[in-house]
Amino acid sequence: MSETMHPEDEIFGKFYDARLMGRILRYLKPYWKLLVLSLLFLVLYTGTLLLGPYLTKIAIDQYISAGNLDGLKLVVMAYLGTVFLGFFFLFGETYITEYTGQRAMHDLRTQIFAHLQKQDMAYLDRNPVGRLMTRTINDVETLNELFSTGVVGLLGDAFTVFGIAGAMLLLDWKLALVTLAGFPLIIYLSRFYRRRARDVYRESRLVLGRLNANLQESIAGMGTIQSFGQEEKAYERFQGINTDYRDVLLRGIRYNALFFPVIEVFSALTIGLTLWFGGRLILGHALLPGVIVAFIQYIQRMYTPIRDIAEKYNIMQAAMASSERIFALLDTEEKIRNPLVPKVPRQFQGAVEFKDVWLSYNPGEPVLRGITFRVEAGEKIALVGATGGGKTSIIAALCRFYEIERGSILVDGVDIREWNKQDLRRRLGLVLQDVFLFSGDIAGNITLGDPRISEEQIHAASRRAHIASYIEQLPAGYREEVQERGVTLSQGQRQLLSFARALAFDPRILILDEATSSVDTRTETLIQEALKELLKDRTALIIAHRLSTIKNVNRILVIHKGELWEEGSHQELLARQGLYSRLYELQYQAQEHGGNGAHSPVG
């Protein structure tokens, strides 16, 4: 249960990065007219906010002190006017921003998801599911926050602060200068706070990532934990991370608890200063009293956005970091891409040819070394050999899950690199060694939601895979729910289901990678009988360890340590007295000489 770190997780972003911002904005481009409108609303709304205290000042200085009731009425009406206008502006601004943000996020999310679908297996092996999930879901959510409260909110806050400063300067520049004197200090303080907050944020993200990874693996591996009695250890591990997380967050609280009160003190200090200095001005008849009231209201309205800006800094930064990670993902090239003009063989028959194929998962450690063979259309071939020899890797190379290093693979005379990947794979019916079932119903697992497969075909495929009788006795039959990964089915039943899936897709080339290794022999034989008819003029590649299951093949390839060791029919290989004949002898002996052979567990 390691919570291994990856370089991308270390990206924490700056407050603002023009290049990234440019890319983010590109997603908003289709909606730019709406955005301009919302910006306009924002400016107008800020205006109404600024007008309030100003109107109060006019009311006091021009009408209240003069005893002009009609004038006061006018001002109150104007005040009400700004309030109602403000309502519409604010509503328009919020709604439009949210609308565009949601649209852009939907586009982005879909793009990421689609991008992931096209990645090669090497990439997907490297990146844990949890991390890619975070990219597609959480990082996009973070970015969304930038849209809904971040950018626009920041702009609004900035408008407000500058607007207020401007209004104050207009009202009385001398008093305004005194009032604003503390500003540089505040800016300095916020910078200090930001730096600290960033460190905490950075750490909390790291720890949260570890927490999630641990959680996911613990839940997925609960059966293993429980059957090994490792609950205690698992708990300790989790609680360690959980505690780290708390401690980081507690540190964050301290910075917040310091910063926000200090800002409030500044606000009070400024008010005190205004009162004192303004009072002197008034006494010297250089100022009207309404100005002071307006100033105090302005000051109170000014410190909210200042505090917000510091808080939104976190949002900005989180969004920058998220977008950097998202773009890093989107920038990973599709390693295995479709050719611009895919070649299509004139006729699809199902011939496969490997020419000196080399494959390595890690550079410099070839797993396949110069594999060369040819399978004619309609031929049935078995791949046998010791475990870890590279059989599954041959299949993976054929499906183009991994790009081969050297050599070439031809399907119907066309290099698979010139095929359209999806077209190629549609022709190959693959039963994977690692069975995977989706949650949903049984029928959905057979068709994978492909609407082209009819109910009839589902039933036929299940019958051929000899799982139909089991399915039909279930209460809901083909509509019976399957749990995540099919955990409530027996292992053999899972294999049969995924076998049925391959058959339902009616492929030209059927590839079975240990497809019936956990299925009882009776069922296996029945399936073979059923396949005989089905495979009549189709190609088949069959990997199996039980030699009795490959009785019907035309040719056998023996794969050993990444090389094609031997090749030929059963008799030819036996006559050769090589690896195959040894395997064969072993199995033969095992069955012939009862409980006292070398294989026997109890001597």
Added chain:
Amino acid sequence: MIVRYRLLLIAGVVALIATDLMGMAIPWLIKGGIDAIIGKGGVSPSLIKYPLMIVGAALLQALLRYFWRMNIFGFSRRIERDLRGEVFAHLLKLPLAYFQHMKTGDLMSRLTNDMQSMRELMGFGSLAIIDTAVIITGSLSLMIAIDPVLTFWSLLCLPFISFSVRFFGNRIFQKSWDVQQHLSLLSTYVQENLSGIRVVQAYAQEENQIRGFQRLSAEYRRKNLWLATLWSVLWPLMRIFAGISAAIVLWLGGRKVMQGAMTLGEFAAFNGYLAMLTWPLIAVGHVVNQYQRGAAALSRIIEILDVPVAPGYRESELPTPTEPIRGDVEIRNLNFSYGDGHPPALRGISLKIPAGATCGIIGETGSGKSTLVHLLLRLFEPPPGAVFIDSTDVTTIPLPRLKAAIGFVSQDIFLFSDTIRENILFGYRDADREALEESARIAEILPSIRGFTRQFDTILGERGVRLSGGQKQRTALARAIVKNPPVLILDDAFSSLDTETEDDILNHLREFMSKRTTILISHRISTVKGADMILYMRKGEIIERGIHEELLNRRGAYYRLHQRQQLTREVDEMPRREGPR
């Protein structure tokens, strides 16, 4: 849990109340300051007095504020961590069936997102409740002290505020619940898609999957937009009410100042308190909201805690015996079903395996072989009085003792994304290097490991994706062997191995197994034929039992199976190679 940190909470609340009261004093001082300037005339010491008092009050307030923030937020974070730990500890004890019917994504979301909502309820929620109460009473009484009539008029909008908050609050709660739920759906979709990406790509179903995702994402967008619409009406609406109140005060208050019934300072202070009131009034709705969300989250968490732990984890008063388990296994008339509505998975199973003996189980797909050994391990709970180890009912054996005694290789192998070393030592961390290598050797995985550049430190990737099928099985085998248990259960543990490797392993294991009770499940007769007893299972029942020869002589199901697996030397049975067409 709350009790543990009650001092923290109490201190925090007291500080919070004090902070709020201090905040209330500041407009009062401003009022004094303004009146001192305009009312009296002539430079007086009071000109500097009020500003100084304001700053002093603000400093004190800052101190108090620091204190409550540390306490209340600290409280909520500590509670969060403790509760999360508790829920996790509970999860570890839940029956396996629970995890089979819950989605991983859903459980994760409860332990992270819901925990966070709960924390916010504890932190901001308690803050808002207290804040609201103190500020409303404080501001109101001060406003009344300044001018009761004006207070009445200024609060004319109050009913509207509480009405719209109630109206929108409920809907917002509903919608945000929807959104949360849908987000979890979206995550689960991505998780499953990525876990099964090989299948998706192998069947060229990418477009299909993308369409599915797009549908879900569009729905999510729609739900979010609904929520946003509600918010974008509610907030501006609140502002309107606040604005109307302010206009009323400006009008009526202005008149009073003109008439000399009110000083300008009082007017300013009144405005200040009114402004202070707006937030808590809005917050009332917010609090209700947050409370509901937090409560919903909490109920999702409690739901987990309410699931009863698997019987094995319940406290038992029985003393743990000290003598080691020998490994006599006995099953008496065991019937088992996975729950109501499920057909029985096992029917009338009885068997006896003396310590040190080997029992082979062979049988048809779905016949209950795995179920049987799961019951022995109490991964699912067997009925009492049916399964015994050393003549003790397993339901009364303390779990740690039981699990330490059994080495289990599951049919469905799970490896952690850690190093090979950590994976092998998973069940027995005290093993030394020699034991590690020895078990790897017995399981025949050592040569493969030697082939890796980083040897035992090779990282396996999620669920062991970087290993071949057979390598995974052998790693799991080594993991069971290193425990050195008196009982060894291998559930189809050789299915992905070639005969030669299997043979080597069985040879290595021979000595190991001779002293241990072993249960070997397999589909291959060659694996079980040497066992001291062989069971043949079909549809949850043992239909034949005996040693290899006996079973062959019986000419029953076992015999037919044997015939099917026969390899023949007869050359002409193999079809000749057909030439290319």
